[in-house]
Amino acid sequence: MPVRALVVDPSASAAVRLAEVPDPVPGHGQVLVDVSHASLNYGDLNDARSGRVPVGAVLGADAAGVVIQAAADGTGPAVGTQVVALTAGAFAERAAIDVGALAEVPKGLRLAQAVALPVAGVAALRSLRAAGLGPDKRVLVTGASGGVGRFAVQLAARAGAHVIASVGSTARGEGLAEFGADEVLIGLAGLRRPVDVVIDSIGGPQLVAAWNLLAPGGSVQSVGWTSGEPAVFPPYATVGPAKSLTSFVIEGDVGADLAILTELAAEGALIVEIGWQGSWERFDEAAEALRGRRIPGKAILELGSGELHTPVPSPQD
CATH class of the missing domain: 3.90.180.10 (Medium-chain alcohol dehydrogenases, catalytic domain)
Incomplete structure (x- = not known):
């Protein structure tokens, strides 16, 4: 049938x-x-x-x-x-x-509510984990108004990190402070201090700019590329103190991580x-x-x- x-x-x-x-x-x-x-x-x-x-x-x-x-x-x-x-x-x-x-x-x-969690929630959880999230970290989330971004902001804040949410407009940034963002920026305007972790879903020139803001030992997790634009790195941009740009994809069983996310959502700890x-x-x-x-x-x-x-x-x- x-x-x-x-x-x-x-x-x-x-x-x-x-x-x-x-x-x-x-x-x-x-x-x-x-x-x-x-x-x-x-x-x-x-x-x-x-x-x-x-x-x-x-x-x-x-x-x-x-x-x-x-x-x-x-x-x-x-x-x-x-x-x-x-x-x-x-x-x-x-x-x-x-x-x-x-x-x-x-x-x-x-x-x-539960069905919103698999791709976006698991991507947020695993990319933050892979980047070495901790309470002493400065975390930049680009495309923070989207599915992955909103979960990443909340999970990073829950871990005690200083969270910087980057969005495309003032309207897109509404509610992110309540989700735990310490700073909400339009693009990367005004961001001067280095960051330890970048969860990037935009790609293109913003990925290059985020890489330039990354502190030594830091990690960029590339979880998406919604801009559709190429990322052009200037000469020697990747020569210097060790830091990493990692391509991200969800692999393997996700049941255990889905259980974590659904429990957090059921408790109201993840909106x-x-x-x-x-x-x-x-x-x-x-x-x-x-x-x-x-x-x-x-x-x-x-x-x-x-x-x-x-x-x-x-x-x-």
């Missing part, structure tokens, strides 16, 4: 369309999940056009729903458990998901901000708002009946 899914189609307006695909068959260490919510990431939009996800394949990485078939090997959650996962092909009504790629959703946390929420039949609308940077936080897609829902308006709309 086929299920509906959002698949890659270069001829569609957002390179994505709703289609029917075969019902997934779970492997030995996988559960079958009835997906009710998905989260749209900037990387999904790139995947739909870059060829990384083949034409006709199901798009997406963030899914949340209910287990309807337990894993055959006896591992993982039981039938009826609400879960959130980071998995390929997330934008489908049903998905076969590795037990290591998911976490149970704690009581008190809505699925619409999930949803800037757009509506039916997956309004994918084009969500994609346009995300690409136009009109969404603070995350865009959440509701799967299922096809009924249209009123999106949560952006403060800038």
Whole structure:
């Protein structure tokens, strides 16, 4: 029995369309999940056009729903458990998901909130961990108004770091001080003192500027490249006291980190901000708002009946 899914189609307006695909068959260490919510990431939009996800394949990485078939090997959650996962092909009504790629959703946390965490939350958590986050660090987060950025600001502040949030406009910086940012800057204007950690999702010239601000022994984690612009380093910019620029990608099982993030969110220690929420039949609308940077936080897609829902308006709309 086929299920509906959002698949890659270069001829569609957002390179994505709703289609029917075969019902997934779970492997030995996988559960079958009835997906009710998905989260749209900037990387999904790139995947739909870059060829990384083949034409006709199901798009997406963030899914949340209910287990309807337990894993055959006896591992993982039981039938009826609400879960959130980071998995390929997330934008489908049903998905076969590795037990290591998911976490149970704690009581008190809505699925619409939990589904915002996999890509953005895990990227924030792991990039900060890789950079050597600590209470004595000065941490610069670029693109701080986006999904990864807002989680990175909160997690770095929670660790006791001095957090500098860089955004594209005053409006985009609203709420970041409440999330724990000690400084909120437009671009990098006024930043003179060196920083120890940079979580960069912008790329281009701003990545070069952030590198120049990095203290000896510091680390830049490149988690995205939303600018679409090249980063041109002047001669000798990379010659001098040791510091590092590291490419970042999420690899391996994420279940343990998802459990940490969902527990923090359930406790109210990690705020999930949803800037757009509506039916997956309004994918084009969500994609346009995300690409136009009109969404603070995350865009959440509701799967299922096809009924249209009123999106949560952006403060800038």
